[in-house]
Structures are given as structure tokens and as C-alpha cells.
Amino acid sequence: MRRIPALSLLVLAAACGGGRGGASGPAPVPANITARAEIRDAEGRSLGTMTLSQTPHGVLVSGELTGAAPGVHAIHFHDVGRCEAPFTSAGGHFNPTQRVHGFRIPAGYHAGDLPNFTAPASGNVRVDLFSDRVTLGTGPTSLLDTDGSSIVIHATADDYATDPAGNSGGRIACGVIRR
Known part of the structure; x- marks a missing residue:
């Protein structure tokens, strides 16, 4: 039997909480759309690349980071591709449905x-996340809208409750999402 990491269970639990609206959810999106974000720290050093893949149920984000600060970190999609x-410059959290912050x-x-991720003392970490609230297709929840979107890593963990950013600390790394 295959074990599912605890982070995946948290992601799946969040995903089961509902879609982007309506009982039927969003319109189907072709599952072959992909995007990438090269994550760089404030000094411009590359920490790695996150790959975003459209699935029939949402967007899967995966990648390996090297040189990440050890500890628990918040990671969010942000509103602007800068x-x-x-x-x-990345703006606030991507929030086209005007909800409050927090799982x-x-x-x-x-x-x-x-969901948060944890970087070990080595700073090398595999990150696999899923969101059923965004798309790489078209429409108001698209991460590939006219001003783009970004992935931001924060200095500390998201408390999943405090609006607008979960007391997640400073922004320590960022990557523009590009098709």
C-alpha cells in the first residue's frame, strides 16, 4: 500500500472543502496545460523551479528547492506576475473570489x-501541492491572466487563520508563473 505524505493529506482535505463556486464547479480545462516558476531569493539566487500542471480537478504544483531556509514556510499564489x-511587487494573495484568508x-x-511546507536543515526539499481554486485555463481564477501571477515563499508558517496572510512573515523568495 502506498503511503501518502501528511502534506498531501492536508492538501486533499483542503481540496475537498469545495470548488470555486456552484455545485458543478468550474468549466472543464484541458489537462495538458503547464506553467513554470523559477523561485529566486532576495539576492537573486535560484532555489529551483516549480512546475504547475493543470489536472481535471485543479492545479498540481511540484518541484525541488535547494538552499531553502530550514523550517516551516508558507507558500502562496500572489496576484501579480512580478x-x-x-x-x-507580487501584490497580495491571488483572491479573485474575494474571500478571507485561511483554511x-x-x-x-x-x-x-x-499548505505550508517544511525545509529540513539541508535546505533541500521536494514540494508537492494541489489547489482546486485556480486554473491554468481561462476565466477569473486563471493564474495566467493579463498581469500574471507569482508564487511567494514566506519566512514562517501560515497560521491558516489570520487575514490577510496568516502571520506568515516576510517574503523570502518568489517566482513568476509563466506558461
């Missing part, structure tokens, strides 16, 4: 909210 240190909030969560 990553100029200190990464405020623990009954009225939440942002489309940009993702």
Missing part, C-alpha cells in the same frame, strides 16, 4: 492559499 525583492476560516479561503 518578483522584485522584497517581493511586494481554518469557515468563510475562507483565498484562491492563493496553499
